[in-house]
Amino acid sequence: MSSSIKRDTDYDILIIGGGMVGASLAAALSNQPLRIGIIESTPLTAKTQPSYDDRVIALSYGSHRILKSIGVWNELQHDACPIDHIHVSDRGHCGFTHLSAKDESVDALGYVVPGRSIGQTLHAHIDKQSNIDFICPAHWTALESDSNQVTLTVTKPKTLTTRLLVAADGGQSAIRKKLGIQTKTSNYQQSAIITNVTPELPHQNRAFERFTETGPLAILPMTENRCSVVWTARTDQQQEILDLDDETFLKRLQERFGYRLGRLTKAGSRFAYPLKLIQALEQVRPRVAIIGNAAHSLHPLAGQGFNLGLRDVAALAETIADATQKGDDPGDINTLKQYAEARKQDHRNVLTATDTLVRLFTQPSIPVAIARNKVLTLLDLLPPAKHLLARHAMGIAGRQSRLTRGLSL
Secondary structure, X not given: OOOOOOOOOOEEEEEEOOOHHHHHHHHHOOOOOOOEXXXXXXXXXXXXXXXXXXXXXXXXXXXXXXXXXXXXXXXHHHHOEEEOEEEEEEOOOOOEEEEEOOOOOOOOOEEEEEHHHHHHHXXXXXXXXXXXXXXXXXXXXXXXXXXXXXXXXXXXXXXXXXXEEEEOOOOOOHHHHHOOOOEEEEEEEEEEEEEEEEEOOOOOOEEEEEEEXXXXXXXXXXXXXXXXXXXXXXXXXXXXXXXXXXXHHHHHHHHXXXXXXXXXXXXXXXXXXXXXXXXXXXXXXXXXXXXXXXXXXXXXXXXXXXXXXXHHHHXXXXXXXXXXXXXXXXXXXXXXXXXHHHHXXXXXXXXXXXXXXXXXXXXXXXXXXXXXXXXXXXXXXXXHHHHXXXXXXXXXXXXXXXXXXXXXX
């Protein structure tokens, strides 16, 4: 941090939530002349060895470029499995489409990376920065704001002031609730069952998105020929599936997925979480910005959640950096409105598309099933349409921030 910069507050940017989204924002701003604080309530765990049951994140091609621009991709790529092909199908019907990295002239459509690796790499990067304080474990107990700053009381106790407060504290954001920001919520009456499996045949870096009558089933390639499974089931089926022994579970999964990868020979531990759409009706307030799951929690269809949050990070970092370089206040509402405007269309497109596809592909009506399979087939036969679909899946459609384009701030 430059000692020549006048500080009227403890921090220029104070981030609530040190998970992947909050840590990514801090890392993206680490080379700016700003003092940054991160408040995280959960103690950081010691580094753990990779395990069969690693939970993974499907990073889009655009997200990979953001992380590369931030300066952390070189450390991550060793644990990353590229996605070379994506096969989309509708169970029990003949319609399908497929996307190819070669057709899009990219090295990979995306990458599957353990969440553990992303978190550890981001925190290691932050630890090296003299202008970032990681305040952990700690949680805030009171919040006040005026035209000049936000004042936050955190445990120990301690009072901190900041020009801009960023809420990156997840789908149940306490900051969002404290500010009285309303949300649009839709309960899908579904649960995502997560596990890893090993197929008999090499996955060849192929990802599968298979729509079923209870919701989408995603099979994602991992290192060591493992595959990550995201099985969407009705809420009333959740416990039954979790209670199955491994042999019966693999048999049930095989019935839903088929034999494109041969027999499924091994299953890891399983856990589940309920699926809801949560959309904050405001993303900014004077001196406050809301990003990631705190602003939008969505169905895991096509793995858009973290990728959408990372695009929030890229856009907010660019807005803050531009304001800082012009000598403007990063917490000023006019500055923050620029960020909100930049993100509006992407939020609308992803949330609308995800919600529509979930409802469309769980509709049992025969005429609807025929229509959606015709659409899948036409997509596969029309290169321009498939190219547009691929760009959306890769997170590079529409307006892109500098970090998404692979440029520095």
